[in-house]
Amino acid sequence: MAVQQEKARQLIDSMSRFPDAENAVQASENLGGVLDSANHNYQVLLQAVNGQARISSQTVRNLLG
DSSP states (O other): OHHHHHHHHHHHHHGGGOSSHHHHHHHHHHHHHHHHHHHHHHHHHHHHHHHHHTSOHHHHHHHHO
8 A cells, every 4th residue: 555655646746747648648547547546445444444443353263273
């Protein structure tokens, strides 16, 4: 997730340096894709963490033996 945050930051920083509108539009589309991907990964991580939170300590002890 940190890699995607850095990539998004770099894309945002570079958007101010485009010589024409077409390049800026392309960059904004690329940024949208990066942000969509980051959002998806965040949602998957959130589901995993929420799933772990629902497991009782007794279940964990049983699984670990």
